[in-house]
Amino acid sequence: MMFDPKPTRYPFPKYTDQHYLVVKKDNGLVFDENYPYIDRSRAFRFKQFWVRLLLRLIVFPLAVVRLGLRVRGKKILKQNKELLQKGVVSCANHVHMWDYISVMKAISPRRPNILAWARNLRGENAFLIRMTGGIPIPEGDPSATLAFVRAVQGQLARGGWLHVCAEGSMWEYYAPIRPFKSGVGFFAVLCEKPVLPMAFSYRKPNWIRRVIFRQTACLTLTIGEPIFFDPSLPNSERIEDLTRRCHAAVCRLAGIDPEKNPYPPIFENNERVDDYGPLE
Numbered sequence: 001m002m003f004d005p006k007p008t009r010y011p012f013p014k015y016t017d018q019h020y021l022v023v024k025k026d027n028g029l030v031f032d033e034n035y036p037y038i039d040r041s042r043a044f045r046f047k048q049f050w051v052r053l054l055l056r057l058i059v060f061p062l063a064v065v066r067l068g069l070r071v072r073g074k075k076i077l078k079q080n081k082e083l084l085q086k087g088v089v090s091c092a093n094h095v096h097m098w099d100y101i102s103v104m105k106a107i108s109p110r111r112p113n114i115l116a117w118a119r120n121l122r123g124e125n126a127f128l129i130r131m132t133g134g135i136p137i138p139e140g141d142p143s144a145t146l147a148f149v150r151a152v153q154g155q156l157a158r159g160g161w162l163h164v165c166a167e168g169s170m171w172e173y174y175a176p177i178r179p180f181k182s183g184v185g186f187f188a189v190l191c192e193k194p195v196l197p198m199a200f201s202y203r204k205p206n207w208i209r210r211v212i213f214r215q216t217a218c219l220t221l222t223i224g225e226p227i228f229f230d231p232s233l234p235n236s237e238r239i240e241d242l243t244r245r246c247h248a249a250v251c252r253l254a255g256i257d258p259e260k261n262p263y264p265p266i267f268e269n270n271e272r273v274d275d276y277g278p279l280e
Contacts, residue, residue, distance in 0.1 A: 002255035003202045004175040005217040016178040017168030023123035031136045033143040037151035051131035060105040068218030071106045076223050087156040091184040092198035094165035112161035156191040173216045177251045179267035185243035194226035199253035222253040
């Protein structure tokens with residue numbers, strides 16, 4: 001049975017994909033059809049090189065200390081090296097500000113991109129999110145959405161790695177696996193790439209971490225086997241089927257029986273957080 005930290009100091013919203021962190025800054029960036037969702041310019045790649053170097057030298061070791069991070073299943077990356085080099089979509093539950101850093105560390109030296117809330121790429125952490133592969137998801141503009149999809153499609157066709165926080169928002173130390181948005185299934189089916197499921201689960205911190213660092217839990221990242229869409233299904237059913245199977249895989253990797261997880265696999269607009277019951 002997994003450790004459930006049952007956090008009480010975080011103001012979890014009513015809906016399972018809502019954000020509760022306040023983004024105070026707005027740099028005014030417009031994410032339209034002309035925005036470089038995948039920036040391949042020399043200037044951008046030069047800045048990105050130095051940021052990623054600092055990540056490997058300083059931030060990755062700090063993540064191990066700060067989060068008590070452990071990674072399980074790295075042998076799966078080696079066993080599927082050739083497959084993953086052709087392009088892959090990964091997904092995980094989104095439970096900490098540093099969980100994407102943990103994913104980056106686990107799959108290093110691969111350099112992933114991540115789908116990001118547009119407001120975060122206008123906020124105070126915009127530079128770091130962008131330099132670590134953040135791709136803003138445009139809102140309310142069909143032309144921008146088309147440009148965004150084409151950019152991601154091209155990156156995956158070049159053998160890129162796309163990470164998706166499929167729950168849609170970050171809820172710190174939350175144990176149940178919330179419903180998934182369909183983006184992970186959409187890009188995997190569109191680009192005919194496998195999905196690599198990952199899951200963050202929790203370990204009870206020792207007294208030093210609890211008392212001195214006031215740490216709620218230590219994080220374990222578990223990597224699962226690649227999942228493929230079912231080509232025998234009609235096109236209209238492939239995305240939902242794959243998204244459901246990814247959700248179930250993440251549950252199992254987190255030590256949760258998918259049948260006992262309190263939330264259904266696919267997000268609906270009326271999905272409310274009315275119960276934070278114990279996980280069996």
